[in-house]
Amino acid sequence: MGDRDMNNKANGGRIDLQRLPDAALIRAAADGEAGAAEALRARGITDAHARIAFEASLRDAVGRVMGHASAPSSLRAQVIAMMHHAQLDDHANADEPMRFVEAKARHDAHIAERDAHRRRMRPGLRRGIALAAVTALGAGAVWMGMQTSTQTGAPSLGANASFIDALSFVRHEHDDRAVFDAQYRNTFTVNVDEAVGIAERELGSMPTCLAKAIRGCKDSGMVFAGLSSCSVPGGAGAVHVMYWSVPDESAVSLFIAADPAGASATECPTKTLKCGTSYVCPKSRAAGTPLQVWRQDGFTFYLAAGHTEPVPMVRKLMEAPAREELLEPMS
């Protein structure tokens, strides 16, 4: 260790200005290091002022040349998403590059446990819980009928408890998972291949738009934040896909439910929704909490978000029908 370093430590890291050569003292003064300017004046270097100005200009130039780059938006999105579901456990091998991928075994165990719990729960009880949740949420996400149904002759959804169940489930589930808590981390997978596997298993086949929306959502300012199986009332298998909207830093949920084969319109009320139309809940839209439903290719899509901003991005990502109709609450 050199003498100066010994001196640094002895002085608590301070610079020994008296021992600095002129050039180093000039630079220290230009850099605003404490006491350097005074020491420089005491030394009486004739061209000190010009050299300090040059050093300051050089520093400005270095800042200009090196300081422009900002982090790519894709990296920003990855870091933000990672923040929301980082595994804080120390199970990761320190020698491996650390990624935010859920442990598959934990995920499967959780899914199995939850499915078993849902099988044990009676349908009537589930509906009751859902309706209670709707009431607790101020009924903002409930809409009891479809205005267009009476105009077009389509079957009314108004009295269909299963449809109410589905809508309240979607809203409730989104609100619960959007906080990205421990249960979210234990339930959702961000591993793309694993997510695709779960979707194929739950839905029977993979909606083409979903595969694209999982793998290629970064370009649209969205980060794929995870996928989990779920049980949307009235549907067959279903998945819950979560995105993180980078521009407005909010969560967006997309629920996809496969239409049950052979089910009647009463059993599966969303079968009465017209394909090629997106149905928007007016109350939720006014409250800034969008909730939309549309049907496509044998699947029903439910979109729930905390803000209106990311909705168009997800709709575009999922190739949602451009035509929109309002659902009206039943008076």
Place this chain on the structure above:
Amino acid sequence: MDRATFEKLAVEHLDAVHRMAMQLTKHPDAAADLVQETYLKALRAADSFEERGKGMRAWLFTILHNTFYSDLRKSQRGPTAVPEFFEASDTEDAPDDAAPAWDLASLDWDHVDERLKRAIDDLSPEHREVLLLWGVEGLKYREISEIIGVPIGTVMSRLHRARKILMESLEEFAAELGWS
């Protein structure tokens, strides 16, 4: 500090952390990996952040620096590739330079950026790192020394070398323009 506040504060420094990662790795993919690893480590150590007494930016820089050189050491299985990092005694006195021969006031800084950029790119990672912390982040010698874990004298030595190389590059540029 609660988790949400910690995350918000950490993300605010993402640009600076990414800049440093780019200067160390000089490769976008490697820089992205380094940044992610840095943030993951920061998350894991979030509870101890306030006790460290540094600002968030300096703390993230320290994690990134240690991660980069730790990975480098593992990959190279020896300290010889980055001697200054492993031998913090590289603090020989800087020779006392004379003032540049050309007229400082006449230098058109707007036209030297490209030349400076090339000169900076040619520096070693540890010199680029100190230059970045000094020139872009505006840190004091002491702060830099704490981040990279070397004595202040070493920081000054590296800065001296880096500036000297940039000066030489500018001298060449000045000569080409007939200023010397």
